[in-house]
Amino acid sequence: MVTSPGKERRRVSPLVVTLLSVMMGFVVGGLFLAAAGYDPFRAFSVVLKGIFSRPSYMAYTVIYATPLILTGLSVAFAFRTGLFNIGAEGQFILGALAAALTGAFVELPPLVHAVVAAVAGMTAAALWGALAGFLKARWGVNEVIGTIMLNWIALYSNNFMVTRPGITRAAATATEFVRDSARIEFFPLWKTGEAGLAWRAANPLWSDVLRTPFNAGIFLALGLAFLCWWILNRTVLGYELRAVGFNPACAEYGGIDVKRNVVRSMAIAGALAGAAGAFHVLGWTRQAAELAAMEGFGFDGIAVALIGNNTPLGCVLSGLLFGALKYGGSKLQFALRAPTEVVNIVMGAIVFFVAMPRLAPLLAERWRRRKGGEGGSASGGQEKERKESTDDAISEATTDVGATEAETTSTGEEERGHVS
C-alpha cells in the first residue's frame, strides 16, 4: 500500500522543488498569521532573530536539530530500501530509555561510560527496529501497522520502567539523572566551576554558547549521516539494500536475500533513531521521563526525511531547518503572543508541496498553453486561477525571505525542557 518516493517521474530537479516548497511553506504560514491578525513579516523576523541573534540561540537551534537529523536519517534509510519506518518514534523512546538507564545505573570511567550508554541505546532501538523487520519478513506483517503498534508498546514500556521503584527519581516520574561520566554535554562541570567561569568572563562569545546544553550530539549525528551515505553508496550492503528498495522481485532474482535485508535495514534505521534518543538524553535531558503522549521526534523525522529527499545530506539540512523553525518558532509566543503552532503549519505546507514535484512544471505548461490562446473548458479556467495565485505566492515568498531587518522585541531566553 505504500509507494516509495522517488518512483514518480521528475521533470525538475528535486533541489528546486524543495526550495520552492520551503518558500511556499513560509507563504502559507504567513497567510495564517495574517488571517489571525498578526504581521507575518514581524513574526518571521522574530523567528529569524530568535535563531541567529545570539550564539546561544544558534547553539539551541543545533541542539533542537540533532535528534531530528537522526530520526530523519532513520526514516530516510528505511525509505531507500523500500520500507516505511513509522516506528522511529518508538525506537527513539527505547534508545532514550536504554541510554538513560545505562547512564544512571552503571559505573564506568568518563567517556567509556558515554560510549557504552550510547551503544546501549542504539542497540535497544536496533533490536526494536529489527523486530518490525522480522515481523514483515517472516509473517508479512505490513511494517506500517507493525511499527505503529511497536511505537505504543515502546511508550508504555518506557512508562512502566521509569515508574519502577529504585529507578524513579524521588518526587519525579522520571529516571535517576545520568551520571556525569556518561554525559556528552561539553564541559558540564568545568563551565560552572571557578576556572570555567573565569575563562568565560574573558570569552563572552563562547560563554554564551556554554550557557546552553551544547553537546557532542550534533557532531556524532553528522558522523552518522556520513556513515549512512557511505553504507548506501559505497558498500555491498548498501547496494543490496537499495536494490531491494528499488525492485524486490528483481533483487530476489539477482540472488539477494530480500527478507534478510528487510530485517537489516530496519535494524539500521532503528539504531539511527535510537542514537537520536540516546544523544538527546546524554547531551541534554539526562533522564527518561514518563510520557503522556508521543513526543513527535519520530514523526518529525518523517517530514525531515521527505524534505531532505531521503538523502543523508538532505536530512542534515532539513533537520537544521526544522530545528531552527521549532526553536525560533517557540519565541513567537513570548514576543507576539502568536501561536507557536504556525511552525507545524509551515512544516506541513512544505511537505505538502514537496509531495507535488509536478506542480511547478504542470503549471508552467498550462500557462504556456494559455498564452498560446488555447483552453476554454471550465476546469481549465480553474487551473488558471490556481496558477495565478501560486505565482503571486511565489513572488511574495521571495520578498518574505528577504525581509529580515524589521524591528523586533527581545525574546525570552533559557529553555530547558521541551517546547510543546
Next chain:
Amino acid sequence: MFLESVAFILGTTLMYATPLLYAALGGTVSENAGVVNIGLEGMMTFGAFVGAAVGYFLQDAWLGFVAAGVAGGLLALLHAVACVTFKANQVVSGIALNFIGPGISLFCSRLLFDGATQTLALPLDAKISRPLNGVFPQNGFWDMVLNQYATVYVGFFLAGVLWFVLYRTRLGLRLRAVGEHPRAADTLGIDVDRLKYLAVVSGGVLAGFGGAAMSVAVVSRFSATLICGQGFIALAAMIFGKWKPQGAAAACLLFGAAQGLVVFMGRADMQRLLPVPSQLLAMIPFILTLAILVGFVGKAVAPAADGIPYEKDAA
C-alpha cells in the same frame, strides 16, 4: 457480577471502537478508490477540534458533529487536489496533512480559547444524546451494553451503508474498479479522477466525524492529546480489516474490546484481585493486534492500484 463485568466490557468496547470506526471507514473508502490515506490522524484531529469548537459556540453537539465532517472533508480535499490532480506522492501528502491538521487545530484553539490548547467543555446536556437511555432497566445488562451515544449507532449504520454501496451498487463497483484497475475503468468511460475525488473527500468527512465522535461524545472537549495516534490505529484497523468495511468494523471492535478490557482491569476492584500495572495493561490492544496479525490473518492484500497515481495520457 460476571454478567455485570461482561456488560461493562461490551459497553466500553462500543464506546471506544466508534471514533476508530469512522476513521477506518474513511480510509477504506479512499483506498478502495486507490488513494492511500495516511493523513487520517490529521483529519481526525481537525474534525475533533472543529466539532468541539462549533459545538461549544453553538451549544449544539450535532452541529459540531456535522461541522467536523465538513472540516475533515476540506482537509481531504487538499489531499485529493495533490494526489489526483497533481499526481503527488500519496504517502507524503498524507504525512503533510498530519502536520497541517493538528497545526491548524492548535493554532485556532489558541486564538479562540485565550491561548489554551484545549477548548472549553461542552455542557453535559449539549453533548451527543443517548437514544436508548431509559429504554432498559437502569444498570441492567442491556442498559450497560446499549445505552450509548447516538454516534455509536450512526457509526455502525454507516459501516453497513458503506458495505452496501461498495458491494451492491454500481457506484461501488466503479469505485473499486478505479482502485483495482483504473485503466480498464477509464476505457469503459468512467471518470477516474472524479470518482477518486469523491472517495477521498467522503473519506475525509468520515474521518472528521471520527474526531468529533471523540470530542463531543466520548469526552466533551478537544485537547492537544485527544486524538493521540487514533488515526494511525484506524489506519491499522483498515489494513487489518483487509480494506473492507465489515473487516474494518471487526478490527475496530477488537481494538475497542482490548481497550474495554484495559479499563475493566484497571478498576479498583479488579486491581485488588489481580494487581497488574496500568502501563502493562495499556499495551494489551497493541500486542493483541500484532499477535493476531502474526497468527491468524496472514498477508493482507490492498486494492491493486492503491497508492499509484493514475495518468490518463501515459502509454
